Amino acid sequence: MASGDEPPQFRVLGTFEVSRGNRRCTPTAPKQRALLALLALHANEFVPTSRIVDQLWARGAPRSAVAALHGYVTAVRRVLTPSWVSSRTSHPILNTRPSGYVLCLEPHQLDLTRFRELAKQGQTAMAAGDCARARETFAVAVSLWRGAPLADLRETGMFDHDISRLEREYLEVLRNRFDVMLCNGDGHLAVFDLEELCRTYPLWERFHEQLMLALCQAERRADALTAYARAYRLLSNQAGIEPGPRLRAMHQLILNGEDPFDRGHRHERVLTGLQLAHTVSP
Incomplete structure (x- = not known):
């Protein structure tokens, strides 16, 4: 598979990044980037249009907000499936639903999904008393963090709740990792x-x-x-x-x-x- 035909990878555990192979395709327009980050945080979940509008225009949405959102979605789709990606290997990622959208991703496409899977695997190993497996698994989970989650979007204030939740999850994994090290x-x-x-x-x-x-x-x-x-x-x-x-x-x-x-x-x-x-x- 050519690097351009690889499915896009999404990273929220640090600055928000989207890439295909060795190519970056993160939206540069602030509203488009925030839209895609919101959908990535809730990958494979239905996100209502009303919620997206409220989050993108926290200080009050203009009358044209829904129309503007439709334009952002169109632009984001072009970013996710650019002209150099083969139509034969590309699958719809950002899907429209009645009154909302779903970003459809496989587990390997989102660092947050991988982090949570590893956290669960580490906890399972802890419960079984398998120190070596737990320590290794937690270490891999921690390595996925590149810095503060959504660091480039933090100042917008749009993701304060999400960022706090992600940081708590990270601290729990760190706590478990050090428990395992101490027990070992x-x-x-x-x-x-x-x-x-x-x-x-x-x-x-x-x-x-x-x-x-x-x-x-x-x-x-x-x-x-x-x-x-x-x-x-x-x-x-x-x-x-x-x-x-x-x-x-x-x-x-x-x-x-x-x-x-x-x-x-x-x-x-x-x-x-x-x-x-x-x-x-x-």
């Missing part, structure tokens, strides 16, 4: 990344807990206590709250010179998600 005794390899995450997401207590565990595995218990003190300050200053019971229990174990990975401490819920998978709900 590789916490020392995660210290740097966890320190950065604790700075970036100071209210995610799980990352503070994982950092303390990783430092303990690296035989840096004093640094683990320092990490707790830093977490305490961040939570207090930014949210006006104290660390939760799980993080406090972790701190007390380290103060007592106990091993936080000792199975005898399961009832205190201080072990990682994988170790607790069959005993305590998160």
